[in-house]
Amino acid sequence: MPVIWILLIVLALAAVGYVLGRRRAYASAEGEIRKLHSLPAYYGYNAAMLTAVPAFFVIAIWLIAQPILIDARIGALIPDSAISESSTRGLVMSDVRRVAEGLDKLVAAGSLTDEETHNLHIETTDIRELLGSVGTALGSDVAPEVLSAAQDYRVLSGAASLGMTILAFVAAIGGLYYSLKQTNKDFRARNTVESMVLSLLVVASTIAILTTAGIVLSMLFETRNFFSQYNWADFYFGTTWSPSFSGRGGSSQLGLLPLLWGTLYISVIALLVAVPIGLYAAIYLSEYAGPKMRSAAKPLIEILAGIPTIVYGLFALITVGPMLRDYFAQPLGLGESASSVMTAGIVMGVMLIPFVSSLSDDIINAVPQSLRDGSLGLGATKSETIRQVVVPAALPGIVGAVLLAASRAIGETMIVVMGAGAAARLDLNPFEAMTTVTVKIVSQLTGDTDFSSPETLVAFALGLTLFVITLGLNIVALAIVRKYREQYE
Amino acid sequence: MNNMLMSEKKLETTQTKISAKDVNVYYGDTHAIKDVNVEIPEKTVTAFIGPSGCGKSTFLRCINRMNDTIDVCRVTGDILLDAEDIYDKRVDPVQLRAKVGMVFQKPNPFPKSIYDNVAYGPRIHGLAKTKAEIDEIVEKSLRRGAIWDEVKDRLHAPGTGLSGGQQQRLCIARAVATEPEVLLMDEPCSALDPIATAQVEELIDDLRSRYSVVIVTHSMQQAARVSQKTAFFHLGNLVEFGDTSDIFTNPSDSRTESYITGRIG
Missing domain, CATH: 1.10.3720.10 (MetI-like)
Structure with missing residues (x-):
């Protein structure tokens, strides 16, 4: 399922949570707003946030971690013999990703079934031409190792996105259930919502600071590489x-x-x-x-x-x-x-x-x-x-x-x-x-x-x-x- | 504290320094001052009293044309300084303000050293040719401002670092340094504690020997202590003007009496 759909569904669940949370708070106070600790909307926000935030968190972490893990798995599958002298493992991996992407497109266009992609062989099909027909241009003919790695890549990514979808929904529904369970007239929803908003603000400011730190660190790292190859005095005092x-x-x-x-x-x-x-x-x-x-x-x-x-x-x-x-x-x-x-x-x-x-x-x-x-x-x-x-x-x-x-x-x-x-x-x-x-x-x-x-x-x-x-x-x-x-x- | 005796001192002169004839002031559509006629004598302290918003500060600011800096302000009528109309086209407000100095409600020393604050006026008017002459003017002015002893060792420290009362006396010294003929004071003690107020009041009485002083004040006691003449303003009108002792003991207008006894204001 595409990520955008997952996000939309989670948001819809959050909206449902808002309505339910509000209603439940009202019900627990027997319709009298003065008996509630917070305004009814706060109970709604509490439910909505508990639904959406953990799910979004799961999606974010997954999206960052998935390519790293899959690349590591697939990269290990490619034998050293498949990497030519002028190339590196990274370059081969990007070929793998392109082939996998092209296969996805072929399936989406309906010219291949999912089953057929697993049975492609370098000897029987001109993969390069096939992929070219859906706009994925490759620089050279596809090596058999690359093809099989790409096939594995697709399988793994498919499994991974399914896992992410399930986990995100579990997180959303779990959050919704938990928040509704804790909603009653004595629950301090305003304090919870406000502390969640506060952490949101803290995260926003931290991102800016961390980015600065990241920029400085990456520059420092590369600068150190430079000075290991070039004399610093020649750099700072050189006139040419x-x-x-x-x-x-x-x-x-x-x-x-x-x-x-x-x-x-x-x-x-x-x-x-x-x-x-x-x-x-x-x-x-x-x-x-x-x-x-x-x-x-x-x-x-x-x-x-x-x-x-x-x-x-x-x-x-x-x-x-x-x-x-x-x-x-x-x-x-x-x-x-x-x-x-x-x-x-x-x-x-x-x-x-x-x-x-x-x-x-x-x-x-x-x-x-x-x-x-x-x-x-x-x-x-x-x-x-x-x-x-x-x-x-x-x-x-x-x-x-x-x-x-x-x-x-x-x-x-x-x-x-x-x-x-x-x-x-x-x-x-x-x-x-x-x-x-x-x-x-x-x-x-x-x-x-x-x-x-x-x-x-x-x-x-x-x-x-x-x-x-x-x-x-x-x-x-x-x-x-x-x-x-x-x-x- | 000073006592009522000060205001009962005999007036030494009765020569008119400033005379206002049918002065009206408008702020946009607001009629702030209505047909004010007043004769302010030389070498006396004249107090303007009245409730807030009665126009006393506005009228004070007309005397050195500070109201010119406010776009919407319009002045009609004549104000004569030594029988010369200050609103005449030939009069340069800049020269007028050199003759009619002003001390403001809030102490406003420039962000410069104490020395430079006092030397500011003499320098822009070219009153001194040499460094020694300026030194002399600065010392004389600070002495007259009754603050010399407190600051003589730190003349080059910033004026903004002084206490509120010291700052106000510095501002008075600064005004005195240009040798004005008239000194206008707009509630000079409103931001000061009683001790600083007493020092400033004493200073005002000293200044009387050389200048005409016009002081706006909210404190009836202060008016009684320092002034020889008092003008009572109410709703833009000059209600009563006369010797301070008369105004405070035997006011002729019922509004004046109500105000000084605390019933209106």
Whole structure:
């Protein structure tokens, strides 16, 4: 039975549980709601949750565990002789899965009965053609071992899904029965439901934290692999970035510095664009603009934040880049390249304006009116008040906003690829093409890669370095923002 | 505590500093101040009393045009400072506010050092050329604000770190540092404890020798203690204005009497 049906049936059972639980609670209180410990709906929710949650839990665990267990069983069945030299067990297993999938499709299309799939033989049927007829294309002819493994695979999976269906229904019905049994007027259904909701919230927050931890761990693991193949000092202090993909190992120079330099150079230019414009826009909007102007301009500025970065990249590629080259770089004799640090920096700065302005605007608005009154009352002009009282009071928050924008700038990829190119270079000339850490992570991992050579593993080391930098910036930003909040509460 | 004697001191001058003629204030559709006429003499403390929402703070804020910062607020009539109309088009509210300082209900020191808080006004008005001159102004102002002894060793500590009463005296010192001619105080003691209140009241009496002080207060005792003139506002009208001793002992209007004896308010 397909999983979606199981889920729907369990949900229907939960709905039934809701109705029954409610009704039973009513009955046990003889229709008088004041005698119940909780509102009747809580008894309903209790029954519904006890029905659905264990069943869903069973399904989730099963769906995670089943492929792992079956792969292990089937994988052990394939003899070493069936694995050719250029291949691995993993690749053969994926062939097995594809064949099994194709057989499923054949059965579903009605061209084979379940019985016939077990009697297929490599000698009597052209399996490859047969599977091709239902859209499952295979790279090579099916080996007999693969076919028999696929047949076993189908049998096992079939048994496993049946097991899952039965277990899920048992869990659902058992939960329903248990919850109805415990429903009576003294049962504290509200407390139970609320603690179940609480655990739901805890699970949700844990998933986010665990994911972060998982990301860090996987990066750490691969980074360690990288440093076992490549000297860490050459990575962190190397000034040349020239990976080679053809000749494996040895000839690559994987120095971080040109990439880090490009990242920081572009980010600094982006911030030089974004911070003044964003800050001045925020000051205008929060201090000078009338309510009408404000309500129109603020959403318009925030539209900038909604533009996908790839669109900014196009803008950099076809408009800003050539313009900078024709009007600045060529006349000044600084280069012929349309992709340059300047292009990417400026466009990225435009992208960051709404970050800076929107956050700063909120922060400036949070400065108490009494401070403005105090300054105006001393005979300061509006601009003196803003410069000497409002902005200094909001400064920690503004710094926080700028640091958050900086971490965005450091992590940006698309604009850099399209605006600044992909040449790793250590250069001061802002009209020269350069590239950043993120771009190189992408280029090291695109295409046909295997995760054993330093050329691909370096991506994880780069990613981890970047992660540490942005994490540090975020921590500093949060600390500053927090300190600022303490001042006015 | 101070006693009633203070307000019975003879008025030294009777020259008018501020005079209001037929002043009306509107907040949008609300008519907040109705036809107020008042003459505030020089070098005296004038108290504005009245129940909440009677318009006394609004009227106070008209005197240095702080109401200009509120969009919906509209003022008609004339307010003369030294016989010059402050609502005249040629008057720059910024210059006016340098002459008419203000102390607010809640202490509002800037998030700067104590020194910079006091030096703020003199700096923006260019009252001092050298560091030494500013030092002198800061010290003089803090002394006049009766807080010098408490802060002289930590002038560069943040002003926000002081206690509430100290903050309010710092704000008074800050207002005094620009050498205003008039000092407006909007319930300066409402956030302070009795001891800090007494210190501020003493300070107000000292300030009288140099400035005209106008103080809004909810405390009748405070009005009686610190002021020589009292104006009673009710529902946007100036009901009665006269010598403090007369208002408190022999009010001519029945509403004033009801208020000071606690029957309305």
